[in-house]
Amino acid sequence: MGVNSSKKLAAKCSFLSKDEQLIVSNSFKLASKNSERIKEDELTKLWGSQMDARLLQYINNYLFGRAEQRMTTVDLERFAELFVFCTRGTVDEKVKVLLTSLGKSEEECNDIPYNLVKEYVETIVSSYMKIQKLSNSKHYKSWAGKGCSTHTQNSQRLAESLTRDLAGDSVISRRLLETWLQGSTVLGQLLLFVFMHLYNISHKDKSAAVLSEKQPTSIEADQSSVESDGTKERSLVPYCRGLDLIPSYPSILDLNQIVFINAHLPQQYQVEWRFLFSSEIHGESFSTLIGRIVNQGPSVIVLEDRSGYVFGGFAPANWTLGPNFFGDDSSFLFTLSPRMRIFPSTGYNQHFQYLNLHQQTMPNGLAMGGQHNFCGLWLDAEYGKGHSSESCTTFSGYQQMSHTKEFHFRHLEVWGLGQPPPTPQERGERVIGKGGSILDGNAESKAMLKMAGKTIHSEGLREPPNT
Structure with missing residues (x-):
């Protein structure tokens, strides 16, 4: 099946926008090797190195079915459905993905073990962190280049924090699951990033026939934002600024913790952190x-x-x-x-x-x-x-x-x-050397001295202004 055929099939999926049709058709063409269906082992080769192995198993459960009903291939519609449900799906659609991924049917939706849901979220968090490293974006490099790493324990803590509203019950009902997913905006952002990355994997070299022996590359959606269906989602990894002269910064933060804090900041402050x-x-x-x-x-x-x-x-x-x-x-x-x-x-x-x-x-x-x-x-x-x-x-x-x-x-x-407040010079106030005095500078230091009860002996000792 050529690229035009995959595009025609994608166009028949009425739930896809035009931008999504392009993303899904290109991804399907690559994974299926130009055929009309994707084999499980081929998808595993393509996506396996990109994520937590447990998440790959969950995805395969959704696409190919449970053990007794497992199919060896999947068509484009099911493949497209997974993308849409995970990047912009309704609560019901995300519940469907979660249940099917965990091997549960609609009839088994009222007795979902909490630990199973927490592990599912943990695989999304760990995959997000792995993809950050693989994509090696500008934002990621600004931290990794200064010694910031990711620790498994903190990925687990982040997953636990995202599922804390479910922790009171050993088993979870569908109603509780829906309420939780409705409010899980951070989890939604992680899902969006992971699946935008997976479906945007492409051959860096058009002549390469197989990606399984090479590290796939992706559209670097995390440089500043991830775009989906005309909307923009900010990166949860801020750009690190101010450490240019410090080769290895001894921060106590790892990337999981940075993402956790940054995700809860007002959006205008999520772009950049200044040391x-x-x-x-x-x-x-x-x-x-x-x-x-x-x-x-x-x-x-x-x-x-x-x-x-x-x-x-x-x-x-x-x-x-x-x-x-x-x-x-x-x-x-x-x-x-x-x-x-x-x-x-x-x-x-x-x-x-x-x-x-x-x-x-x-x-x-x-x-x-x-x-x-x-x-x-x-x-x-x-x-x-x-x-x-x-x-x-x-x-x-x-x-x-x-x-x-x-x-x-x-x-x-x-x-x-964000940006620091403007300086007196930037506010248009009188600056030293333009009719002012050096005594007008260092206002903060003077204020500190006054608060400390120190006398500023040079106060009043000014040269007459130039005329």
Whole structure:
């Protein structure tokens, strides 16, 4: 069957858009070797190296059937159906894929073991991470080139976090499964990426007859976005910026954890992370931390306590020194180890961010959530100390994030998101050398000195302006 024949067959699938017809027909032609049906062993050769072996088995279950009714080949319509159901399918369609992949029939949909569903999700997560490495996109290389890796344990933690709403039952009903899939936006994004990659595999060299002995290449959909049916889905892997002069960065984050945090950020902040601070690089100093994060825009804070618990928060507002809480309800806290959890805003109060230093009547340190002495996250101005309270009304579902309420941390890092606020020069304010004085510069340093009670002796000692 030639390419025109596969296109004609795809055109008969009324559920495919024109863009999808092209994707599916090209993929079917490659997998079937120009015939009218795909053999299971040929699809295994084509896709096997691209994903978790367990996910390949699940996909083959869907396409070729269960053991007693298993077919040796599959036609284009079934092949196209899998693509559509996994990239933009309805809840019912995604339930159908899940049940059939797990070897369940429609009649067996009320007694699905939780562990089986969790493993299914785990194979999607691990396949996503594997494809990231294979596609070697700009975003992936920006992290991998600095020593960031993927750990199986964190893939399992990410899968567990995605299925946590099902964990209360040993077996799951279809109704619960539908409700869960309806709200699983992150899982939907992972599915979209995985299946867009699989169906976009192509010969890098048109003369190559077989892909099984070579690593297939794909349309690098993750360079900036994955396009499907005219829509765009942002990559869940942000671009890492600011580490050009650091050959190997000692981050505590792996790619699973980065994806987990990034997937919950407002979409405008998912594109790029800017390195701001690391205790491994900048030393253990609260004043240095402040100097690196003040006026840098929204940020993500991540720390690891001495017991190995990893947690932090998303701060949507520009960090500024002052006596009051600030920020907005897009703020959230999170844990990464031993479990991955997100604690979004409750709306009960506005205690999202606080930063103060060298004050006698106010707490000195950095806070997110809660109230003074009972914060969701508190980093003391005496560097290395902090606390995470047992409860925090600012964030929903909150649980103590550190191993013990009062903790000491051994690593802290901060990442800026999006573009930093404009500088005084960019705002059109008077700059040094144009009628101003060098004393007008370093406003942040002067503010810090004033807050510390230091006298600025050079204040008032200005040369007369040029006329």
